[in-house]
Amino acid sequence: MKQILLIAVFFLLLCETSSAQIYHVAQMNTDQIRALDKQKTVVILTGGILEQHGPHLPSYTDTYVNEWVTERLAKALAERHGWSVLVFPTIPLGYGAANVIGEKYTFPGSYTVSKSTVRAVYMDLATELGEQGFRWIFINHGHGAPYNNLMLDQAGEYFRDTYGGIMVHLRGLEPTPEQLSKAKFNAPFPQLTEAETMENGKLDPHAGFEETSVMLFLRPDLVSPSYKTLAPLTVNKPADQFALARADNWLGYLGSPRIGNAAYGARRQQWRAALNIALVNAFLDHILDERDIPRYSTIRLSNSEFTKVYAGRANYEAQIERKQQEWMKKKGVK
Numbered sequence: 001m002k003q004i005l006l007i008a009v010f011f012l013l014l015c016e017t018s019s020a021q022i023y024h025v026a027q028m029n030t031d032q033i034r035a036l037d038k039q040k041t042v043v044i045l046t047g048g049i050l051e052q053h054g055p056h057l058p059s060y061t062d063t064y065v066n067e068w069v070t071e072r073l074a075k076a077l078a079e080r081h082g083w084s085v086l087v088f089p090t091i092p093l094g095y096g097a098a099n100v101i102g103e104k105y106t107f108p109g110s111y112t113v114s115k116s117t118v119r120a121v122y123m124d125l126a127t128e129l130g131e132q133g134f135r136w137i138f139i140n141h142g143h144g145a146p147y148n149n150l151m152l153d154q155a156g157e158y159f160r161d162t163y164g165g166i167m168v169h170l171r172g173l174e175p176t177p178e179q180l181s182k183a184k185f186n187a188p189f190p191q192l193t194e195a196e197t198m199e200n201g202k203l204d205p206h207a208g209f210e211e212t213s214v215m216l217f218l219r220p221d222l223v224s225p226s227y228k229t230l231a232p233l234t235v236n237k238p239a240d241q242f243a244l245a246r247a248d249n250w251l252g253y254l255g256s257p258r259i260g261n262a263a264y265g266a267r268r269q270q271w272r273a274a275l276n277i278a279l280v281n282a283f284l285d286h287i288l289d290e291r292d293i294p295r296y297s298t299i300r301l302s303n304s305e306f307t308k309v310y311a312g313r314a315n316y317e318a319q320i321e322r323k324q325q326e327w328m329k330k331k332g333v334k
Contacts, residue, residue: 021078022085033086038133041084042077042280045125046070047141047152049094052109053207054253056227057215059109061207063092064218065269066142072273073140077280086134093121096145096310098206099252102245103309105316107252114317115147122155126167135165138280142171142272144205146300147310153295166283166290170276174294182287185278190267200256201235208233208255210268217265232256242305 025033048063058064067090074085095118097110122139129137137159139152152169159167180186192200192209200209215223233244233254241254282288300306328334 022074024087026089036084040082041086043086043134043137044070045088045139046090048090048092049143050092050111051097052107052252054251056224056257057207058222061211061215062143065214066140068218068269069273070140073276076277094143095148100313101242101309102250103312105313115151119151119155123158126155126159130163137167139169146297146306150297153297168290172296174296183278183282187271187274190271196259199232203235204255205235205241207253208257209260212257212260213265214268216260216262227257230257238303
């Protein structure tokens with residue numbers, strides 16, 4: 001009996017040691033944060049956006065997706081001997097909601113900030129973390145707007161250039177097959193069936209089959225049953241999404257939500273988490289250098305349609321900026 005008790009105590013201590021490697025900064029005091037080994041602590045900044053996802057998915061969709069991945073990433077990194085993980089509260093700020101592609105600059109459910117604000121928030125956090133000695137920061141922000149990704153990439157470049165550490169926006173990476181091989185990641189991307197591809201389209205930009213499937217896996221309670229009745233808006237090439245989203249009666253989704261299913265959503269989330277885990281481990285082990293990996297933002301912004309619709313968004317933002325500046329001038333606010 002004594003031996004059994006000793007074994008039980010050993011495993012309890014082991015579990016406590018393992019769980020203690022994941023910290024949540026919101027729950028920590030100054031002494032606890034100061035005690036962390038900054039050279040062997042991974043900081044995870046989870047980002048998100050309040051963005052309309054049609055009549056069937058919640059505005060917090062992207063953020064639910066990111067928070068789930070962060071949990072898996074933190075658990076995997078905590079298994080590294082001698083390393084700790086410091087998780088920050090979610091930052092629900094993003095730029096460029098999907099309605100921008102239809103040149104609709106305000107839309108129920110989308111509550112975004114300017115791209116310069118996104119960059120400033122993450123640069124400010126990079127500064128605070130860098131000044132305190134942290135050297136490993138990973139941003140888990142899955143929103144697909146090209147300029148949102150560019151701002152996060154630039155914040156990461158600032159951190160490396162200024163503090164000598166690395167701050168990587170994981171969603172902004174488009175690793176080559178060779179780089180994935182170096183990271184020992186060979187999991188195939190979850191594919192749609194031929195029938196699903198025919199209905200949804202070869203591309204799945206927003207609130208269609210993929211995101212509906214993921215939310216049916218993560219939070220089915222927040223998916224409106226109306227998804228089953230939504231007509232397909234098939235997207236086979238980039239130009240399709242702009243044309244469909246410009247329609248006066250556009251509901252805010254693309255693709256085919258009605259064929260979404262939780263099984264595919266589970267596979268998609270597991271693949272996303274596994275990719276992030278493989279890449280982060282490759283960075284920590286100095287197998288990959290994030291500067292060598294192609295960027296999502298560069299690839300997307302090579303499409304002239306994206307630059308056109310975001311130029312329109314910039315004009316809209318300039319009007320809002322004038323309203324704000326006029327108010328501050330009137331009130332004597334600096």
